[in-house]
Amino acid sequence: MENEIHTGTNRTGMKVSPADARKLLEVRELQTTMPDPEVDAVALRAAYLAEAGPVGSMPPPPTLRGMAGTAMKALAGKKMHVLLDKIAERAAFERTGTRLYDMMLQKVAVAPALPAGMTIDGVREIRDEEHSHYLLLAAAIETLGADPTAMTPCADVTGVQGMGLVQAMGEPRLTIAQALSTLLAAEVIDNASWELLIDLAQQFGQDELVAQFTEALAAEQRHEATVRQWMATALTEEAGL
Numbered sequence: 001m002e003n004e005i006h007t008g009t010n011r012t013g014m015k016v017s018p019a020d021a022r023k024l025l026e027v028r029e030l031q032t033t034m035p036d037p038e039v040d041a042v043a044l045r046a047a048y049l050a051e052a053g054p055v056g057s058m059p060p061p062p063t064l065r066g067m068a069g070t071a072m073k074a075l076a077g078k079k080m081h082v083l084l085d086k087i088a089e090r091a092a093f094e095r096t097g098t099r100l101y102d103m104m105l106q107k108v109a110v111a112p113a114l115p116a117g118m119t120i121d122g123v124r125e126i127r128d129e130e131h132s133h134y135l136l137l138a139a140a141i142e143t144l145g146a147d148p149t150a151m152t153p154c155a156d157v158t159g160v161q162g163m164g165l166v167q168a169m170g171e172p173r174l175t176i177a178q179a180l181s182t183l184l185a186a187e188v189i190d191n192a193s194w195e196l197l198i199d200l201a202q203q204f205g206q207d208e209l210v211a212q213f214t215e216a217l218a219a220e221q222r223h224e225a226t227v228r229q230w231m232a233t234a235l236t237e238e239a240g241l
């Protein structure tokens with residue numbers, strides 16, 4: 001398989017050189033008598049935590065219809081912007097998911113071999129479903145009278161979280177199994193987040209959205225199972241089992 005991991009010249013562990021390891025520990029010992037830079041870092045972070053405000057804010061409802069909806073829910077003591085923020089978060093993450101699968105498609109297209117059972121079409125099917133989820137969520141935001149192009153606080157946070165996944169997937173040296181583990185991380189987040197979003201939409205009485213979101217969750221459950229299966233096969237093959 002492409003980029004198979006071999007036993008090689010990795011010299012990163014301390015056990016490679018016990019003598020150097022001893023010296024390193026001696027230096028660490030010496031450092032305990034010196035001012036600890038970590039203490040300063042903790043104090044600095046505490047100051048930031050004490051002063052920090054929220055990550056961004058929600059935009060005001062842009063349409064009359066949206067205002068009416070918001071006002072209506074506000075009367076019932078519900079804050080529609082909390083639901084909108086979480087839908088926008090899901091939209092942002094599904095967009096990241098689409099990018100991750102686009103990168104995977106490019107990778108599998110040039111891979112000399114794939115784990116048994118894994119196909120390009122199978123990857124493309126999941127990619128297309130991630131994309132359709134994004135479109136569904138953008139439409140849901142419109143339905144609720146809000147602007148799907150607005151960057152909301154939770155969308156911002158999930159975008160930053162997803163950067164690590166995109167960064168990992170962008171590494172050309174990744175094995176198929178390593179790329180699959182990146183996708184699996186995204187799928188686990190997908191599943192938990194859709195479940196939470198469905199619960200929230202239910203509490204807002206958005207029955208139509210709940211029905212659509214439940215279909216999306218069923219697709220995500222398939223994604224997770226499929227990626228997990230591909231990964232299990234990749235690992236079995238890699239380990240020569």
Ligand SMILES: [Fe+2]
Binds near residue numbers: 097130186187224
């Ligand atoms: Fe997914």
